[in-house]
Amino acid sequence: QINSDRLWSTILETAQFGGTPKGGVRRLALSEEDRQVRDWFRAACEAAGLAVSIDQLGNMFALRPGKDAGKAPLGIGSHLDTQPTGGKFDGILGTLAALEVVRTLNDAGIETEAPLCVINWTNEEGSRFAPAMMGSAGHVADLPLAEILARTDAEGVSVGEALDAIGYRGEAPLGAQKLGGFLELHIEQGPILEAENLTIGVVEHGQGIIWYDGRITGFESHAGSTPMHLRKDALATLSEIVLAVETLAVELGPNAVGTVADIAIARQSRNVIPGEITFAAEFRTPDAGILAALDKGLQAAVARIAERRKVSVALDTIWRKEPTHFDPAITGAVAQAAQKLGLSHRPMVSGAGHDSFHLATIVPTGMIFVPCKDGVSHNELESATQADCAAGANVLLHAVLALAGD
Amino acid sequence: QINSDRLWSTILETAQFGGTPKGGVRRLALSEEDRQVRDWFRAACEAAGLAVSIDQLGNMFALRPGKDAGKAPLGIGSHLDTQPTGGKFDGILGTLAALEVVRTLNDAGIETEAPLCVINWTNEEGSRFAPAMMGSAGHVADLPLAEILARTDAEGVSVGEALDAIGYRGEAPLGAQKLGGFLELHIEQGPILEAENLTIGVVEHGQGIIWYDGRITGFESHAGSTPMHLRKDALATLSEIVLAVETLAVELGPNAVGTVADIAIARQSRNVIPGEITFAAEFRTPDAGILAALDKGLQAAVARIAERRKVSVALDTIWRKEPTHFDPAITGAVAQAAQKLGLSHRPMVSGAGHDSFHLATIVPTGMIFVPCKDGVSHNELESATQADCAAGANVLLHAVLALAGD
Ligand SMILES: NC(=O)NCCC(=O)O
Ligand SMILES: NC(=O)NCCC(=O)O
Numbered sequence: 001q002i003n004s005d006r007l008w009s010t011i012l013e014t015a016q017f018g019g020t021p022k023g024g025v026r027r028l029a030l031s032e033e034d035r036q037v038r039d040w041f042r043a044a045c046e047a048a049g050l051a052v053s054i055d056q057l058g059n060m061f062a063l064r065p066g067k068d069a070g071k072a073p074l075g076i077g078s079h080l081d082t083q084p085t086g087g088k089f090d091g092i093l094g095t096l097a098a099l100e101v102v103r104t105l106n107d108a109g110i111e112t113e114a115p116l117c118v119i120n121w122t123n124e125e126g127s128r129f130a131p132a133m134m135g136s137a138g139h140v141a142d143l144p145l146a147e148i149l150a151r152t153d154a155e156g157v158s159v160g161e162a163l164d165a166i167g168y169r170g171e172a173p174l175g176a177q178k179l180g181g182f183l184e185l186h187i188e189q190g191p192i193l194e195a196e197n198l199t200i201g202v203v204e205h206g207q208g209i210i211w212y213d214g215r216i217t218g219f220e221s222h223a224g225s226t227p228m229h230l231r232k233d234a235l236a237t238l239s240e241i242v243l244a245v246e247t248l249a250v251e252l253g254p255n256a257v258g259t260v261a262d263i264a265i266a267r268q269s270r271n272v273i274p275g276e277i278t279f280a281a282e283f284r285t286p287d288a289g290i291l292a293a294l295d296k297g298l299q300a301a302v303a304r305i306a307e308r309r310k311v312s313v314a315l316d317t318i319w320r321k322e323p324t325h326f327d328p329a330i331t332g333a334v335a336q337a338a339q340k341l342g343l344s345h346r347p348m349v350s351g352a353g354h355d356s357f358h359l360a361t362i363v364p365t366g367m368i369f370v371p372c373k374d375g376v377s378h379n380e381l382e383s384a385t386q387a388d389c390a391a392g393a394n395v396l397l398h399a400v401l402a403l404a405g406d
Numbered sequence: 407q408i409n410s411d412r413l414w415s416t417i418l419e420t421a422q423f424g425g426t427p428k429g430g431v432r433r434l435a436l437s438e439e440d441r442q443v444r445d446w447f448r449a450a451c452e453a454a455g456l457a458v459s460i461d462q463l464g465n466m467f468a469l470r471p472g473k474d475a476g477k478a479p480l481g482i483g484s485h486l487d488t489q490p491t492g493g494k495f496d497g498i499l500g501t502l503a504a505l506e507v508v509r510t511l512n513d514a515g516i517e518t519e520a521p522l523c524v525i526n527w528t529n530e531e532g533s534r535f536a537p538a539m540m541g542s543a544g545h546v547a548d549l550p551l552a553e554i555l556a557r558t559d560a561e562g563v564s565v566g567e568a569l570d571a572i573g574y575r576g577e578a579p580l581g582a583q584k585l586g587g588f589l590e591l592h593i594e595q596g597p598i599l600e601a602e603n604l605t606i607g608v609v610e611h612g613q614g615i616i617w618y619d620g621r622i623t624g625f626e627s628h629a630g631s632t633p634m635h636l637r638k639d640a641l642a643t644l645s646e647i648v649l650a651v652e653t654l655a656v657e658l659g660p661n662a663v664g665t666v667a668d669i670a671i672a673r674q675s676r677n678v679i680p681g682e683i684t685f686a687a688e689f690r691t692p693d694a695g696i697l698a699a700l701d702k703g704l705q706a707a708v709a710r711i712a713e714r715r716k717v718s719v720a721l722d723t724i725w726r727k728e729p730t731h732f733d734p735a736i737t738g739a740v741a742q743a744a745q746k747l748g749l750s751h752r753p754m755v756s757g758a759g760h761d762s763f764h765l766a767t768i769v770p771t772g773m774i775f776v777p778c779k780d781g782v783s784h785n786e787l788e789s790a791t792q793a794d795c796a797a798g799a800n801v802l803l804h805a806v807l808a809l810a811g812d
Pocket of ligand 1: 090132133189351352354628630677
């Protein structure tokens with residue numbers, strides 16, 4: 001059994017790096033707050049006897065040797081960055097629970113067969129720099145290093161510059177840290193476990209994801225003197241696109257979601273018809289066929305709307321990740337660990353994206369979910385109980401023992 | 407005849423205060439650029455022998471005595487502030503043409519019966535501080551002084567603070583400068599004169615205007631893991647409101663317009679469902695009954711949308727101006743001046759709001775329009791020809807001679 005109080009107090013301790021008055025955390029990827037939590041995490045790993053290395057994207061790998069040095073380490077962890085107004089569990093629970101597993105093994109004097117590697121992936125959230133799950137994308141070579149380093153935030157700062165600014169552009173080549181598998185604990189970020197009064201989600205699938213960047217170019221003119229039929233209103237155009245995204249997700253669902261967010265109207269003024277708008281849009285579904293249909297449906301809707309309104313709309317697909325299917329050996333070990341610990345559980349699909357989606361493309365991978373209050377995440381109100389966090393960490397511990405060998 | 411080249415060169419000269427690379431002007435009300443053009447204008451008026459006084463809202467009155475000191479002066483002028491990305495004619499033409507009329511009378515040694523008063527009204531645009539036509543609203547006591555001084559911009563700076571910052575909070579009590587009438591030359595800001603190949607618009611009516619400030623409160627949550635039916639999406643809500651505004655204006659028109667602009671999404675991130683949005687909306691129509699119907703229609707639509715989506719929407723009416731009907735004696739003088747000068751003309755409704763709308767509530771008032779390219783205004787591309795500007799200024803001159811008496 002892991003030490004529930006120690007795990008809980010590390011969660012509260014790290015929540016101070018970027019902590020907000022409402023009890024949330026603002027710790028954007030590669031920000032000063034991210035540096036602070038990284039420094040804390042490195043020191044904590046070293047204090048637990050782990051050897052920390054950092055790769056070219058700032059991914060942090062903390063290695064614990066096993067009895068069999070020839071075996072590839074089992075990776076455990078998640079991420080420590082947050083949304084602009086995020087919570088203190090999303091990503092953090094999985095990273096600190098991995099550390100807690102190591103501390104527990106240390107306390108019990110247990111050496112696993114395979115080495116263990118506690119990991120903090122860079123920029124999982126995708127909020128400051130798109131796309132999400134960026135560090136793990138680099139690790140599995142889903143995106144080339146140079147392209148990732150060149151991605152910029154809203155202020156024009158590149159990933160490479162941000163890494164340098166906080167001193168976390170490491171020496172280790174991307175992917176150099178070989179892994180034999182990967183296991184990630186995370187809050188569900190959805191309402192199902194809580195609604196069904198269950199403690200553990202055994203994640204078997206992850207949704208496919210498409211992210212778009214859009215730009216609408218209409219024409220700015222006077223809100224009072226421009227007749228309705230002569231307008232090229234970028235906001236009215238956006239409004240139709242927002243509702244098309246929503247309708248497509250509802251109609252092609254039930255297991256699909258679609259969202260438009262992150263709007264910027266250029267040169268806006270209350271009595272000027274909006275002429276230029278940028279926006280972000282996305283679809284997610286566990287079904288590859290539905291993902292393709294959503295994409296096709298949106299492209300067609302956008303073309304129709306743009307033609308009728310005589311505006312131009314550029315819709316760039318900046319990221320596409322097909323649905324993920326986790327490894328049966330790993331999900332089996334998770335289910336058995338829950339069973340053994342007497343914890344209620346069920347198979348699940350992950351609604352959110354996770355670094356595990358990328359890891360699953362190169363090594364056997366799985367995830368463990370625990371409930372969060374009202375299913376709320378990406379919100380400062382995000383909340384999970386100490387008991388559920390401890391239960392998840394215990395499932396992680398026992399799955400690790402089964403997979404890495406004790 | 408006014409001096410066309412002198413008028414044109416003053417327009418180009420003042421366009422340098424806040425001039426933009428695209429040939430437009432950014433001179434927000436009570437900004438540093440506004441101070442610069444005000445200083446220029448005061449000096450130019452004084453050089454033309456006018457006595458300049460400034461009231462408690464920074465409205466500038468430049469007085470030219472008449473033969474009959476007992477007569478109330480005829481006001482002529484407009485405004486020198488612009489949109490964030492505005493043009494170099496909107497308001498400016500009317501103010502500088504009024505100065506040009508005085509210069510022409512000086513050159514010709516003509517003294518009118520009634521005094522003349524060249525006026526620059528404060529914050530006509532309403533972009534930095536709402537509502538528009540603020541200085542003239544104060545002059546006619548449509549809004550109380552204290553309330554106007556307390557209005558703030560997006561940075562929280564109040565009108566009073568901004569007046570002090572540029573040194574234009576004057577001593578003259580609001581409304582102390584009595585006027586016998588008011589006449590304003592302006593670009594049309596719409597497409598009609600150009601389309602009909604006419605030079606002069608004799609403005610007989612002004613549209614009624616309602617301005618709203620709106621706030622939508624939904625709930626922020628994860629874009630990937632929140633099912634569609636559990637969302638309280640503020641942007642989808644806004645989208646329905648935008649389309650309702652558009653549909654109402656089209657259906658209750660043909661002479662109505664409706665616009666939503668000036669959006670801010672709180673705490674936005676591309677994978678967070680927007681939870682809180684503020685926006686500005688407006689309707690305009692020359693018909694008081696239609697204005698009331700638009701207002702009622704929007705209130706009903708907003709209530710319906712908010713209820714169905716289970717979000718809350720606050721819609722505050724921050725300004726309402728009933729339709730304006732200009733004085734037949736003034737519009738008659740304008741039409742006669744155009745006739746006498748051999749300029750083609752037609753009666754018109756003003757689509758944009760103007761300080762003249764407020765003046766019309768206290769003294770006989772009228773307006774003269776000249777064409778602008780493609781009807782475009784509130785855009786850096788706003789353009790008018792030297793010949794049309796001069797034609798408008800000549801109509802202003804001859805209407806002034808008829809109304810003030812020579
Ligand atoms: N787990 C999580 O919140 N990931 C952020 C990336 C995304 O799913 O949009
Ligand atoms: N004339 C003009 O553009 N006025 C600005 C105020 C408005 O009509 O919105």
